[in-house]
Amino acid sequence: MSLVNPADSIERQNEKLMQIATSLMRRVEQKNDEAGAAYAQFERAALLEVQVRERTCDLERTLDLLQESNARLETASLETREARATLTEAIETISEGFALFDPEDRLILFNSRFCRGLSDVVDGLRPGLTFAQYVGLISTSRHLSLPDTLTPRNWADKRTRRHRDERVVFNVSLTRDRWLQVSEHRTAQGGTVILQTDVTNIIRLERQEREKMRDAQAQILQATLDHLDQGVCIFDRDQRLVGWNKRMDYLLDLPPQQAAMGHGFSGLLKRLNDQLRFSDPFDADMLETWVSNTQSRPPIAFEVVRETGQTFSVFAQEMPDRGFVISFTDVTAERAAGRALAEMNEMLEQRVEARTQALNVALAEAERANASKSRFVAAASHDLLQPLSAAKLFMSSLTGQLPDAATRDVVHKAESALSSVERIIEALLDISRLDARRPTFDVQPVRLSAILDPLADELTPVAQAKGVSLRVVPCGLSVRSDPGYLRRIVQNLVSNAIRYTDSGRVVVGVRRRAGVARLEVWDTGRGVAKADQKAIFQEFKRLDTSQPENSLGLGLAIVERACKSLGHPLELSSEPGRGSVFSVELPVRKAGMSTVESPPDAPLKGLVEKGQIVFLVENDDSLARAMTLMIEGWGAQVIHAASGEEGLALLSDIDLRPDALMLDHQLGDGMTGIELLRRIRLRYGHVPARLISADRSAELRAAARDAGAVLLGKPVDEAALVSFLNEAARVSAD
Incomplete structure (x- = not known):
């Protein structure tokens, strides 16, 4: 605790200290205490006097410092007044309205141009005014021009929200078409500087330029529109x-x-x-x-x-x-053209319809002509096969009766010639059937060995006679196809390969790829040029005519049409002088399907059981005599009838059950062989039978099979006939 008040002046503090010292000395003198106590009091007074002197020195130094501080403060105050005056003069020289708000958003200073355009606001501006009060003054000014949709309160709220942004620049519309641009800038201490710039002239100039530009654009736009x-x-x-x-x-x-x-x-x-x-x-x-x-x-x-x-x-x-x-x-012209085009289209459609009708009539006529041609070929083939079959049978019956080897050789050559004629007629029949609008096929599972093995036995001697090696690779696959046509396809391909291979070999094999059996015929023959590879599949087309051939050139035509109708892709790869490869793709049989097995080997020519009774119904006398001569030459007995009714009457007269039936399908008296077979079996029960016909269609084969008979094609094959008679003899024995 101090003995003097530091706030007092130095003189006052000294005066108080002197009074304190005097009072202490007086007490010391007046005390009649013991000498020791008085001396102690004296020492204390002396010490106090020393402290007073030290304090006095400190106070004097403090006074000096205070006087120096007061002088400096006076200088700083003078400098501040001079700086404020300088700042005031500086902001007054600014051509824009200027105001400074402190970090607490209180107005510190502003120049005379601040809010000059808002005369009713100037009187309310004073230092210490808050920013919210400043915005309130502006929003209620009669010089502020607001849109009809904006109230002063809404404008003030919007202005206050913008004050929170780091940088604020916007234009304010005033009355009498005046404009102020207001911008806010933040100071380093967090205060705000507001600048108000009169941009009336700039906006008016921009408006004039914009109007000029708009007028120019309007003119350009109008000119553009006028040119559309x-x-x-x-x-x-x-x-x-x-x-x-x-x-x-x-x-x-x-x-x-x-x-x-x-x-x-x-x-x-x-x-x-x-x-x-x-x-x-x-x-x-x-x-x-x-x-x-x-x-x-x-x-x-x-x-x-x-x-x-x-x-x-x-x-x-x-x-x-x-x-x-x-x-x-x-679009008048376009619509007129459209109507004209529609009328033309309608007229063209009528013409096309008329032409289509005419073409349909022509097509129908062509189809009828084609059907007539097919029927004619079938009938002609039947009529040709009748005497041909008789001639072959007569020749066959003579072979065993002639003792002279030279004569037998002549007969054998005659048989060979008749066989060639038979193959030609069969090819014509095949072409006729394949040319039909809807050829019918008996598609079923077929074991390829049933096709390849007999062909190997049949064609190997032909190849050997020409000096060509024929090799057929065994195959156990089963495919789906028509057995008869598949055999004809493979036979024609192999025969063609042998015919046009002068030396070397012919190889037949099957490759299995992804559910497809690819049957290939390779040869080392003459080959076919690329330009001729399509021509060889045409009817009666033979590229090499230097050597006489017993062929009309129908083999590959039959192959191509049969493969196309059956859906078996056919390909040819060939190069002249290096041979050819013909390939046919066949679908592999699915599991669980029954398969046509290989027919048993046909027996060689030989005698049948003696005394066997064969009932033959054939309306062609020559063929009937030839068959009778041949069968009876084997030791069997033949009963012949020329028609179905005659046959039924003859069986009724002799009251004899035959061992085998040989029935021509086309008897010429209105009764078919199938109908005759049915009537005979009604009387005598099941009798082994063969149906004889030059018609080898799938429909007739199926009808014969349904009737319990087998179709035997004309010309009648001798080995097949012997096999049937032996089979019939075994049935009779049982």
Whole structure:
């Protein structure tokens, strides 16, 4: 605790200390205490005097420092006043309104230009004014020009929200078309500097330039519109007409442009409605509904027809400012051309329909002619095969009766010649069947060994006679195909390979790939040039005619047509002088299907059981005599009848059950061989039978199979006939 008040002056503090010392000395003198106590008091007084002197020195030094501080403070205050005056003069020289707010958003200073355009606000500006109060003064000023949709309170709220942004720049509209640009800048201490710039002249100049530019753009736009081939009308968001081009004057009868500008769309539509007729289903009400739509308008297109006959294609589309544009395009010529084209198309369709009918008639005639040709070929083949079969049988019966080897050789050659004729006739029959509009096939699972093994036995001697090696690779696969046609395909391919291979070999094999059996025939023959590889599949086409051949050139034609009809892809790879490869792709049989097995080997010519009774019904006398001669030469007995009725009567007269039946299918008396077989079996029960016919179609084979007989084709094969008679003898024995 201090003995003096530090706030007192130095003189006052010294005066108090002297009084304290005097008072202490007086006490010391007045005390009559013991000498020791008095001395102690004296020492204490002396010590106190020393402390007083030290304190006095400290106070004097403090006074000196205070006087020095006061001098410095006076200097700083003078400098501050000078700096403030300088700052005031500086901000007064600024051509913009200037104001400074401290970090607490209180107004510190401002110049005379601040809020000069808002005279009713100037009197309210004073240091210490808060920013919110400043905004309130501005918002209520009568010189502030606000939009109709914005109240002073809303403007103040919006201005206060913007004050929170780091940088603020915006324009304020004042009365009498004046503008202030207000910008805010943050100071390093967190205060705010507001600058107000009068931009009235700049905005007015920009407005003038914008109006000039708008006028220039409007002129450019109008010139552009005037050069369009379409008539164009432009409407603003209030549906008022604001412009159209010269093409509209040409297309439609409209009032003068100056008089029509600003008119509503409904009035213009009413005027146009008197001139235009809308095409169904669009009408004027739908257009007006589209125009009046307050939501987004999708583009629309429709057509109208003027009273003069012109047709316009109309397209209407909304603009970004909610205005819209309607364009009119004269499509009269296009629609006339379209109608002419439609009429032409209709006329062409009628002509095409008439031509199609004529072609259908011609096609029907061609199909009838083709069917007649097929029937003729079949009938002719049947008539040819009848005497051919008889000739072969006569030759066969002579072979065993002639003792002279030379004569037997002549007969053998005659048989060979007849066999060649038979193959030619069979090829003609095959071509005739494959040329039919809908050839029929008996597609079933077939074991390839049943096709390849007999062909190997049959054609190996032919190849050896020519000096060619024939090798057939064994195959255990089963495929789906027509057995008869598949055998003919493979036989023709192998025979063709042997025929055109002068030396070397022919190899037949099968490759299995992804459910397909690829049957290939390789040869080292003459080969076929690329340009001729299609021609060799044509009828009667033979590339090499240097050597006489017993062939009409139908083999590969039959192969190509049979493969195409059966759906077996056929390919040829060949090079002249290096041989050829023919390949046929066959679908492999699926598991669980029954398979046609290889027929048993045909027995060689030999005698049948003596005394066996064979009932033969054949209307061709020559063939009947030949068959009778041959069968009886083997030791059997033949009963012959020329017709079905004669056969039934003969069996009834002799009352004898035959051991075997040989029935011609076409008997010529209205009764077929199948019907005759049925009637015989009704009387005598099951009798082994063969149906004889030159018709080898799948339908007849199926009908014979259903009747419990086997079709034996003409010319009758001797080995097949012997096999049947031996089989019939075994059935009779059982």
